[in-house]
Amino acid sequence: MVQYIIAGLVLGGIYAISSSGLVVTYESSGILNFAFGSIAFFIARLYYFLNIQHNMGITVSAVLSLVVAAPALGILLYFALFRFLRLSSSLVKVVATLGLSVALPAVATTLFGNISILVAPGLAPQPVHVFMVAGVPITMDQVIVYISVILTVVVGGLVLRFTEVGLRVRAMVDSPAMTSLSGTNPVRVSVGVWAVSTFFAGLAGILAAPIIGLDSQHFTLLVAAAFAAVVAARLRSIPIAVMVSFAMGIATSLIQYYLPSSSVWTSRMITAVPFLFIAIFLVYNLILRRDLSDSTKVGSALDAAIEPHGQGVLESSEAAVLDASMGFIARYSGPIVVAIIAMVLPFLMSGVWLTLLVQAYALGIVFLAITLVTGEGGMIWLCQITFAGIGGLWTAQLATDYHWPVLLAVLAGGLIALPVGLLVGFLTIRLGGLYVALITLTFALLMESLYFTQGRFSNGGLGVNVLRPSFATSDRAFAYVCLFVFILVALFVVNLRRSTTGMALDAVRSSEPGARTLGISVVQMKIVVAGLAALLAGIGGGMLVVAQTAAQPVNYSTFLGVVWLAVVVSIGIRSSIAALVAGITFLVFPQLVTTYLPTAWSQIPVILFGLGAIGVAKFPQGTVEQNGEKFRRILLKQAKKRSDKKELALTSPQGEAT
Incomplete structure (x- = not known):
């Protein structure tokens, strides 16, 4: 048993290094880095590339x-991305870092090769x-982990608490503006923080690789x-993060000690450990009625005063004026054009392209659920693929095993996902956006490993x-059945957006x-959106299963759901027609790359999907909405020019003479 506890301390030490790095970056920048695991994988893969593929020494x-x-990557990411996120909303921060988490593993595969790695070396x-x-x-290897944890936690804590460097970091957290007035450059401090954070990520990745393997999805679980x-x-x-990390590591090892290694429940219980700790945390804080919002901003009143405000309001006002100035055809020209193209495409395509189009x-429909819960509800849910999986897998069960009419089974699958969505919404309704994102991510991983792996779904x-x-x-x-259902759901979402509920x-x-001062029930609104989004995701998952003619639990992995969110957000999180464009892009574009480009380019679609999500830091509306607004402006200018010419012709001397 002692040996298992020692192994648990090693795993807990790796968790502790990771959680410490995450807390430090959040405390200093207000950004919770969801790409931490991908950065860890990237550095660990680079270490393997140098040590094994090029036979360089360990040192x-x-x-x-x-x-x-690792520090160079942190500095690059700071100047390319993180410095633009400081004052962004929680949604933009989460989506941008998720986009980075999608892109980095694909970049690593492109740079270092897509090879099978059975055993990854450590630092020993x-x-x-x-x-x-x-x-x-x-x-x-275990001794190195212990030393690394001591250096990270003890020495790092002493540096932050008792040195001038730590004083400057804490000062920047309190007020970057005041820090700048005192002669310290906040940019240099931020660069240093992100360089140290990526060092921690790389260290955790290299230490973890011999234990969990060199696979990007394993690092997501880590x-x-x-x-x-x-x-x-x-x-x-x-x-507290360090203590909980060690507790989770020991709990994982004790499960391995007490449960038989051949039992499927052993691996399932190990995967459930993080969710159990989160559940304990939620219950404890709900009993004590603690504030679990993440609304605390980095900086002081001075920082808020010198930052420009009102840009978002100005852009929204301009968009409203633009829509009011245009007729029906001009206002909805983009969606009308996309809908016409979508109706024509099935006649133009055949073979594998038509099959992909049906699935797209x-x-x-699933992407419309993401549009509803995140675009309209403002909730950062990372488990929409889970609701799609529930709807899809139960559609297959009801249609095949219980012989229900397949479309009725699709509806029933959505209704089965509905109460699960309501439950998740109820449990997370009073939490801040970052807590919601973290908890729904853990919930999706739990469902993937515990529920979707049941024999009735996998069928061997x-x-x-x-x-x-x-x-x-x-x-x-x-294809036309799917398109018809999509149009019905899209019209429902549009009508909801324009209704009293949508305005609320x-x-x-x-x-x-x-909203509370206006008498709006925030809890009621969010629960309604949570239930509707789960229902639509379940229906979309059922339609996807029928389009694929088979229900496979592996098609609903949590990491794939993150890619889904990245694609939807990059194209347009609040546009219903963008959901259709996102579906086509996600399935058809990779096939185009596979068919017409060399194998070495196979990761390009994933990289572009990730970069698109990163782009929300600059274009929060997404590419479709951004370009659609530009197109409407062009139409409005052309209409105005024609109107001015007509008015000029009527008021000219020749026009008066006639």
Whole structure:
């Protein structure tokens, strides 16, 4: 048992390094870095590239990876992205860092090669030396982890608390403006913080690689556990984050000790450990009625006073004036054109392209659910793919095993997802945006490992086959069924946006305190959106399963859901027609790259999807909405020119003479 506890302390130490890095960056910049796991994977993959693929020594590889590449990556990311996010909304911060988490693993694969890695080296020389302490074997890798944790937590804490460097970091957190007046350059301090943060990420990645393997999705699970510690620390307390990290590591090892290794429940319980800690945290804080918002801003009143305000209001006012100045055709020209193209495409496509188009139309329905919950409700939910999975898997069960009519099974799948969405909404309704994002991410990972892996869904890895309705068995016919359902759902979302409920949601999204002063029930509005979004995601998941003619649980991985969100946000989070464009882009564009470009370019679509999400830092509306507004402005200018010419002709001397 002692050996298992020692192994748990090693895992907990890696969690502690990760959670400490996350808390430090959040405390100093107000950004919770959802790309921490991807940065850890990138540096660990670089270390493997140098040490194994190019036969460099451990010391040289470690220095180049941790001392040179990791800080350089942090500095690059600060100037390219993070410095623009400081005063952005929680949604923009989360989406931009999620976009980075999507792009970095694909960049690593492109740079370092897509090879199968069975064993990843640590920082200890090979073969790894084993020490015997009181009859318990301890490897050199484990010793290095212990030393790293001590240096990270103890020395890092002393530096932040008692040195001039720490004083400058704390001063910048309190007020960058006052820090600047005192002669300290806030940019240099921020650069240093992000360089140290990426060093921590790289160190955690290299230490974790021998334990969890060098796979980007495994690093997502690693950081999900670190996020649980960060949530328990309320985003700010490093000591609490470290203690919870060690507790989770020991709990994981004790589960391995007491439960049989051959049992499927052992792996499921290990995956559930972070969610259990988050559940304990939620219950504890709800009982004590603690404030779990993340509304505390970095900076003082002086910083708020010298920052420009009103740009968002100005842009919204300009957009409203623009819409009011245009006729129906000009105002909705973009959606009308996209709808016409969508109706024509099934006639023009065949083979694999038509199959992908059918699935894209069905996926657009799921993306409408993301548009509703995040675009309209302002809630950062990272589990919409989970509701799509619930709807899709139960559609297959009802249609195949219970012989329901398939479209009725689709509706029933959405209704099954509805109460789950209401439950998640109720539990997270009073939490800040970052807490909601972290908890829904952990919930999605829990459902993926505990619920979707049931034998009734996986069917021995074969999935469950689904027959299409008898009147639409071909791809072309079912494409129009999916498009019809998408249009119905899109009209519902548009009408909801323009209704009294939609205006109340707009007020809640803009300012919850302001909405309360108007007598709007924030809790009621958010729960309504949560339930509707889960319902629509479940229906979209059911339509996607019928389009694919099979239900496979592996199609609903949490990481894929993050990519879905990145694509939707980059194209337009508040545009219904952008959801359809996002569905087509997500499925058709990678096939275009695979078909017409060399294999080395295969990661380009994922990289572009990630970069598109990063782009919300500059263009929060998304590409479709941004370009659509430009197109409407052009039409308005042309109409104004024609009107001016007509008025000039009427008032000219020739016109008066006639």
